[in-house]
Amino acid sequence: MRPPSVDGLARTLSDTGLPHPLLVDVAREAIAAGDVDSARSRAEHVTRALLRPVVNATGVLLHTNLGRAPLAHSQPATYTNLELDLDAGRRGSRDAHAAGLLARAAGAEAALVVNNGAAAVLLVLAALARGRAVVVSRGELVEIGGGFRVPEVMAESGARLVEVGTTNRTRLDDYRSAVARDDPALVLKVHQSNYRIVGFTEAVDVAALAALGVPLVVDLGSGLLDSATPWLAAGPPAWLASEPAVRQTLAGGAGLVTFSGDKLLGGPQAGVVAGRADLVRACARHPLARALRPGGLVLAAMQETALAYLRRDGDAIPFWRMATAPVETLRARAIALGVGETVDTAAVAGAGSLPGLEIPSAGVAIEGDHTAALRAGDPPVIARVAEGRTVCDLRTVDPTDDTVLAKALLSCTT
Ligand SMILES: *Cc1c(COP(=O)(O)O)cnc(C)c1O
Numbered sequence: 565m566r567p568p569s570v571d572g573l574a575r576t577l578s579d580t581g582l583p584h585p586l587l588v589d590v591a592r593e594a595i596a597a598g599d600v601d602s603a604r605s606r607a608e609h610v611t612r613a614l615l616r617p618v619v620n621a622t623g624v625l626l627h628t629n630l631g632r633a634p635l636a637h638s639q640p641a642t643y644t645n646l647e648l649d650l651d652a653g654r655r656g657s658r659d660a661h662a663a664g665l666l667a668r669a670a671g672a673e674a675a676l677v678v679n680n681g682a683a684a685v686l687l688v689l690a691a692l693a694r695g696r697a698v699v700v701s702r703g704e705l706v707e708i709g710g711g712f713r714v715p716e717v718m719a720e721s722g723a724r725l726v727e728v729g730t731t732n733r734t735r736l737d738d739y740r741s742a743v744a745r746d747d748p749a750l751v752l753k754v755h756q757s758n759y760r761i762v763g764f765t766e767a768v769d770v771a772a773l774a775a776l777g778v779p780l781v782v783d784l785g786s787g788l789l790d791s792a793t794p795w796l797a798a799g800p801p802a803w804l805a806s807e808p809a810v811r812q813t814l815a816g817g818a819g820l821v822t823f824s825g826d827k828l829l830g831g832p833q834a835g836v837v838a839g840r841a842d843l844v845r846a847c848a849r850h851p852l853a854r855a856l857r858p859g860g861l862v863l864a865a866m867q868e869t870a871l872a873y874l875r876r877d878g879d880a881i882p883f884w885r886m887a888t889a890p891v892e893t894l895r896a897r898a899i900a901l902g903v904g905e906t907v908d909t910a911a912v913a914g915a916g917s918l919p920g921l922e923i924p925s926a927g928v929a930i931e932g933d934h935t936a937a938l939r940a941g942d943p944p945v946i947a948r949v950a951e952g953r954t955v956c957d958l959r960t961v962d963p964t965d966d967t968v969l970a971k972a973l974l975s976c977t978t
Contacts, residue, residue: 570595573603580607619945619965619972621938623925623957625887626915628710630946632826632833634882634962637865646860659848662863663836665870670789671811672821672838676848677866678856681824682712684835685783688822689721691850692779692843693749698723699742699778701734701768703761704754708785708916714754723749733766736773743776751778753818755808757785758916770808774817779843782813786917787823787836795878801888803913803923810838819843825862827915830883831869832862886959887913887923894926894958901970903977904928904956911959925959934976945972 573595574587582590587607594603618630626632649656659676667675678684689698698718705727707713718725726746728738739751751773774780791809793800807828813821820843825834835856837847847853858866872880879885891908898906907929910922934954938945945968947956954976961969 568595568600573600577603577607580604580611582607582610586610617943619943619969620960621927621945621947621956621958621969623909623911623927623948623955623960624914625883625911625923625960626827626913626917627946627960628915632824632915633830634886635826635830635832635865635869636882637832637861637868639861639864644860644864646863658857658860658863662866662870665867665874666836667838669870669873670814670838672814673841674844675836675838676844676853677825677858677863678835678837678853679858679862680833681783681785681787681822681827681835682708682717683856684822684824684837685712685714686717686721687847687850687852687856688781688820688837688843689718689723689750689752690852691847692781693721693723695722696724696749697726697742697746699726699728699739699746699748699751700754701729701738702727702731703729703734703765703767704752704756706754706756706759708757714752714783732761732764734768735766736768739768739773739776743778748778751776751780752783753780754783755785758919760919770813770816770818774819779819779840780817781820781822782808782818784808784810784813784821784823786827786913786915787825787829789829789873793878795873795876795881796884796888797878798888801923803918803921805918805921807918814839820847824915825866825869827917828883828913829869830881832865834858834862834866882962886962887911889959891924891926897958897963897966898926898928901928901966901973903970903973904930907955909955909957909959911957923959925957927955927957927959928973929953929955930973930977932976934973937976938972941972941975943968945969 570591573591577587590606620630647656647658663675663677705714726742728742788807788809790811810821820839823836825831909925909927911925933949935947938947947954
């Protein structure tokens, strides 16, 4: 039998919906491997590698592998006033929309939105401290997941790292000596997002650092906007504990704070620089700002998030809606699924935020490890295994996905 033509084989796969050139690649690979029958599974593999919605049943609210904060945002195919001042009819600034609203919501004089939290730190250091010293406590020379290491970012920015104190204890006098000796451009405080040092420890608070007479930058990472959580009718949930917040850090005297858009802020992947207008302006004018700027899609999503905060409407922010759903509601949903055993679970914030803190939650468990089968479903369901059982936590599942989840679990048990 003659081998099928590449083009002919590709045409038999057209029902997969993949563009013809991709199907031709798949067909060529299958023929080259001497396994024509594998063409369909190869095409399915390509489809499964596409970016697509998944059901997050892990109980990790900000799951790094699942895009951190969930967000609904759609934009019609249209032009926007991204860089047009509609009143003046002149060139405007893309920093005039979301950034200003975020600043307003956080009690900052000004703000700037960049591509992610790492970019925010890099830009601040490059714009305000290139060629000069930056003082950091040895207890805060952290690595955040994904290769973000404070000493390396510092080196990339062209600033010189001046370490003070020890791993467990850094005192105000340590900073004072460094300020007197090294004439630093900045003092940098980095939030210990993803770890805790416990026991014989000492750190200096924001107000004391701010009084040193050098601009203080606080990399908050997680981006809790206000520790009073005015967007939540019931006030701050217990699990937020003593998480530092943007508004209070600025009120304490920080010149700038930096944080991620898609952690506790619950917005799109972005980084925010907020604080003193002169410092934000210096960052916005630096050439790196152009390389790190987000596009209109991200800025529009960020604007929606900021407006929700200003309306004090936590329910409009999916992260906060999910994080604060009453556990009784989750338990009732678990029972209504009608499959598996209803179990109490512990959800977590994730993305290195609030390490060690658990949010009481509920879900269902079925016997055995079915995570691979659930992942293979459409849509894929991401669950976890505990003590030989597959556990689905409902805190991270949108209620509109409950039917899909029930069906997926049922197909595992029958
Ligand atoms: C998460 C985090 C970052 C990096 O932010 P990305 O948005 O992931 O780039 C930087 N600093 C701290 C303290 C963080 O927690």
